[in-house]
Amino acid sequence: MPNDKINQILAEIAAAKATTPDELEAYRMRFISKKSVVGELFVLMRDVPNEEKREFGQLVNGVKQAAEEKFQALIQALESNTKKTKTSGLDLTLPPGNLPVGGIHPLTATRQRIIEIFERIGFNLSEGPEIEDDWHNFTALNFPENHPAREMQDTFFIEKKPDVALRTHTSSVQVRVMEREKPPIRTLSPGRVFRNEAISARAHCIFHQVEGLYVDENVSFADLKQTLYHFAKEMFGKDTRVRFRPSFFPFTEPSAEIDISCLICGGKGCSICKGSGWVEIGGSGMVDPNVLENCGIDSVKYTGFAFGMGIERIAMLKYQINDLRLFTENDIRFLQQFRPLL
Numbered sequence: 001m002p003n004d005k006i007n008q009i010l011a012e013i014a015a016a017k018a019t020t021p022d023e024l025e026a027y028r029m030r031f032i033s034k035k036s037v038v039g040e041l042f043v044l045m046r047d048v049p050n051e052e053k054r055e056f057g058q059l060v061n062g063v064k065q066a067a068e069e070k071f072q073a074l075i076q077a078l079e080s081n082t083k084k085t086k087t088s089g090l091d092l093t094l095p096p097g098n099l100p101v102g103g104i105h106p107l108t109a110t111r112q113r114i115i116e117i118f119e120r121i122g123f124n125l126s127e128g129p130e131i132e133d134d135w136h137n138f139t140a141l142n143f144p145e146n147h148p149a150r151e152m153q154d155t156f157f158i159e160k161k162p163d164v165a166l167r168t169h170t171s172s173v174q175v176r177v178m179e180r181e182k183p184p185i186r187t188l189s190p191g192r193v194f195r196n197e198a199i200s201a202r203a204h205c206i207f208h209q210v211e212g213l214y215v216d217e218n219v220s221f222a223d224l225k226q227t228l229y230h231f232a233k234e235m236f237g238k239d240t241r242v243r244f245r246p247s248f249f250p251f252t253e254p255s256a257e258i259d260i261s262c263l264i265c266g267g268k269g270c271s272i273c274k275g276s277g278w279v280e281i282g283g284s285g286m287v288d289p290n291v292l293e294n295c296g297i298d299s300v301k302y303t304g305f306a307f308g309m310g311i312e313r314i315a316m317l318k319y320q321i322n323d324l325r326l327f328t329e330n331d332i333r334f335l336q337q338f339r340p341l342l
């Protein structure tokens with residue numbers, strides 16, 4: 001009978017498991033402590049006849065040893081288990097870590113800022129297609145039949161379709177808006193434009209423009225100047241000066257190029273403004289009466305002004321970027337500089 005009990009206890013010890021400190025303690029109570037089943041065996045020893053005592057004693061000591069060895073093994077297993085879970089860092093109660101934050105592309109940021117400035121003075125947004133026809137890109141805008149801008153070196157024509165081209169400027173959107181809306185019109189049209197040019201630090205075959213158009217009764221050149229003064233101060237700072245240089249565009253009369261005082265040297269002259277103190281940001285003028293008529297607007301009753309600016313150009317001045325190619329190369333070292341500060 002005592003032998004049966006011993007075998008049963010040995011089997012129990014062999015099968016014992018402890019995956020938590022509580023289970024380990026339960027094992028200790030059952031097999032190691034004074035009041036454990038092993039302890040009870042030593043009490044039983046008293047009733048064993050003398051001639052069997054020695055043999056029984058050896059068996060009980062074996063059980064005691066087995067219980068202790070198993071206890072050490074359980075302690076070790078439990079420790080290494082806890083370490084594993086610690087090093088894997090899996091604590092599901094912790095709040096999640098920060099996700100990496102992206103940035104806004106400098107062209108997108110510039111475009112948004114331009115829109116914001118003009119929206120506040122009553123301009124809405126309008127869009128037109130990037131694949132245009134000759135009428136909207138050239139003819140309605142009063143380009144003469146043999147104007148050099150229609151030639152192949154400037155314009156990407158769609159093969160075998162001489163009437164279809166990638167728009168060379170956002171002025172085409174002016175025509176579309178005037179064809180479908182009646183004055184008063186106050187609209188801003190940002191978008192991509194395409195020109196057949198070699199890519200360099202200063203030129204690209206794909207870039208962005210923003211077109212502005214204001215048509216109503218009594219719109220004057222003074223309105224154009226005030227609007228662009230306002231824009232330049234909002235965009236580049238209140239000390240920015242604006243200058244209008246007489247120029248020519250087929251779709252405006254009179255026409256003027258828009259210069260702002262150089263942001264880098266404040267007008268003193270530096271390498272960016274090539275010593276002149278001024279940098280060009282776009283073209284502008286009073287909408288040519290022919291253009292109004294081409295779009296079905298009465299040019300006796302209505303007048304209008306228009307302007308077109310390069311978004312890359314504005315971004316380059318604002319952020320002091322010196323190579324146009326950086327905008328499209330997606331170099332992470334460049335883009336990361338426009339990440340919002342956390």
Ligand code: DAH
Nearest residue numbers: 169171283284285306307308
């Ligand atoms: N479309 C012209 C260009 O791409 C820019 C321009 C000049 C737009 C004068 C206008 C304007 O609306 O009035 O160079």
